[in-house]
Amino acid sequence: MEVPQRLCRYVHAGAAILAAAMVSPLIPTAHAAEPYTEDAVKAAYLYRFAGYVNWPDERSTDTPFTIDVIGAPGVARELRRLLPGHLLNNRPAQVHEISAIRDLGGAQILFVGAGHADILRSLMPGSNLPPVLVVTDEQGGLSEGGALNFLTIDRNVRFEVSLTTADRWGLKISSDLLGVAVRVQGGRRQSSMSREFSRPRPRRVT
């Protein structure tokens, strides 16, 4: 039959070239300004955020600094690749993938992947939980309970901040972090928008 033969030929050619493709990563690469994956950049942000946030109950340096991840296997994978060997706030860092809020075990940062922010309904500040920096990843994440929310604008991963939520958890967020944010909700009014985006303008008289 003609069809199976042609299929075979295509499959063979495809397989050969796929094999070549598999081997090609072994070829040394030069890549200065090549893009990173969104997951890798988000993982790097989560790693970096720790340095700009003050937890009220910073405990001894013996307990590990924990980032819990719900609904974002890609970001969790990047964090697993990235965290070993690094200290976060002078503590060994670890990442846990959890499946529900009830599994939240004293983590400093909780990252909730896109489409999962509704589970935050069962998480209220002060509900006998240690303070946690909740980071969401969807439009409207701040109103669902995120203190920080990722936004992808053009090809950059940016974030917005809810100082109201951070305050409720007793978290202090450094002004350096606010300066990079696209938008800051709540808190001091003069910092309510990104400095980076704003033009020099006369200070508003209040």
Add this chain to the structure above:
Amino acid sequence: MSIDLIRTSTRLAVQTLCALIVLAGLLRAGIVFADPASDELTKMSLSDLAKVEVTSVSKTSEALQRAPASIYVISHDDIVRSGVTSIPQALRLAPNLLVTQTSSSAYVISARGFGGNPNAQNFSNKLLILIDGRSVYTPLYSGIYANTLDVMLEDVDRIEVISGVGATLWGANAMNGVINIITRASYLTQGTFIDAGAGNQEQMAGARYGDRIDGDTTYRVYGFAFHRGAMELANGSSAEDGWSKGQSGFRADWFSERDTVTVQGDFYRGTENELDNSDALLLGGNIVTRYQHHGASSDLQVQAYFDQNEQFGPAGDTAFVVHTYDIELQQTIATGTANRIIWGGGERIYSYGITNTATFLFEPPSRALTLGNVFIQDTAALSNRLDFVLGLKLEDDPFSGWSALPDARLSWGLSDRETLWLAASRAIRSPTPFDDEVLEKLQTITYLVANTQFHPEQVTAFEIGSRSQASDDVSVSITAFYNVYDDLRTVEPASANIFLPLYWGNEMRGDTFGIDAWSTWQLSDWWRLSPGVSWVRERLSFKPGAIQLLGVDQAADDPSSHATLTSSMNFAHRTSFDATLRYVGALPNPELPHYYDLDAGLGWQPSNGLEVSLRGANLLHARHTEFPAPNGEQITRSVIAEARLRF
């Protein structure tokens, strides 16, 4: 399907897949693909991270993981990468929609069947389309004028496509699906964006500028214009239906700690060439204002809009003006941690005027229709993994009065990677002036009269669906549905003995069942494959005693299946290649053979802020027909080169 068809389909699918593998392999082996070490990222400051460019092959479009409905999200990236230049083309990216192009400016959009049958004056009329909360289906016959759907694609955040009933929350017309086009808040579209493109079928240019007024207030203004060329008639001559449109608009957002105010508007004007006739004219505009308050345990939203749409056919043809005034209020209340109640209501006034022709008349030619609704829906978290949604909408339409549109859904998170959901719901397609008030004449003989007794078309839908993240790299969504329809529109003779005049009746019923399924395979950091398939079986019959003037095919001329395979690849030197192969099954009556076609685009980003792309649509054939003549023209192959600049 015949053996031949299976053979051809398999061969084409395998050939395409192999071609993609070959291309990927060559590019990967030859050009040297980038795989940057993420360790470099950890050394960057926050402001450096904010400037890092990311590849867009990612799985961010899996929003609404736990939503108990068949939702496909077309992300901003999907739109930009695919290089589509219009909303109907973008909607082709959703596997749960069937988009059929019939002329240069006209498309038939349907979900789960019922794409209509123009020979029986039955049009796709069971979908609701919203642009930022503004309903854009026409009240005159519940269909969609695709020439009014344009938005600045650069500013679109996402398009949510819900196949199935969405009546309780969205109401009128959300019978077989809801399409929600959502644009970005203006603080996310700051700076200047310019794009221009030219190709054999389309020339276009657009610009947007966004800035801030003060710390809390941002805005954007935009404008674009395009010309889309004529398609061809069956005999190969030009259909002379090219069209041009210019549109401008704005959006301003004001944020405070708990309140958001948005004002946005669009204004457009277009002309459409008509074969052997004068041009048709299209005019319109809208203003939408929205106030949102985020309270500690409740959210409030009030939205009001005004929309004007005017379509003037060529001289002597029908012309109409529709003014829409709408106000809606919605409150979300979280009671404890277990319940979330949404309730609200709205009132819409359609005021229209129609210039009748001698043979096609709306009686009365102008009037105002009011459509009111109240609704309540509770989402109860029965446990950490089990959500129960119960809702009811009461809708008051001008022709049939109050209707109850109930909805019950259960969402069960089997694990954090797998959700199973069930739904039972009811929706209607309310009567329109086209059902109740139209008079049609053949010279002086009246052959169709108005039927003020026309009932709403009804559906009761049962759905079961599963959404799962099978592994880090594979996600699958499958929904099976069983819809029971009643009071479907038919054309009826005056009586068993007297033929004329005809009238619109509700003498058909039936059921449909089928499957919507799609998947995403992240084959590597740089390659994603997304297959999707939609299958529907329609079993329609006349009610006992019906005269059965036209067959059951008058309800719809739908393919039993359609499918897409989308491949998205990133290569070195900031190049990307995206392709979508689509298959549409044969149409039964009037007949049209099944067909395949391919859209593909190559993108390159030579520097930050500049993107150039080359895109081809309908590449497999120089011309093909998506709907039988004379209602469908020959759609020609098109290629367009485009440049986008951001600063």
